[in-house]
Amino acid sequence: MTQKPMTKTQLVAALAEATGADKKTADANLAALTEIVTKEVAAGGAVTLPGLGKFACRARPARMVRNPATGEQMHKDADRVAKVTIAKALKDVINA
Structure with a gap:
């Protein structure tokens, strides 16, 4: 049942496929989401x-x-x- 975790490359590819966008756009969206969550949590939110x-x-x-x-x-x-x-x-x- 244990399997290897999904890599960032695999996640970006799956996100691109699910949204119909290209991989570059999906990668930019993932990076933006990560940055937003990081800033908010680091600020105590x-x-x-x-x-x-x-x-x-x-x-x-x-x-x-x-x-x-x-x-x-x-x-x-x-x-x-x-x-x-x-x-x-x-x-x-x-x-x-």
Whole structure:
């Protein structure tokens, strides 16, 4: 059941075929979408792609973590991470 993930080239080709555009236009659209989502999430906002999911930025507090190699406890500063919540429609299609 495990298969290789779709590459960018394959995604651009599939997008071009689905929209009836050429690959150059599809690549430009994909790059624009990536840039928009990246800027919004980096600014602390969220972007919902209907049918796919929601991309958001989440703040994590400072905490103590353990080095798995040595077992040593160390302090990790607060940081921000990207979070993706999968849409219910996509979950339903996957589990159908």
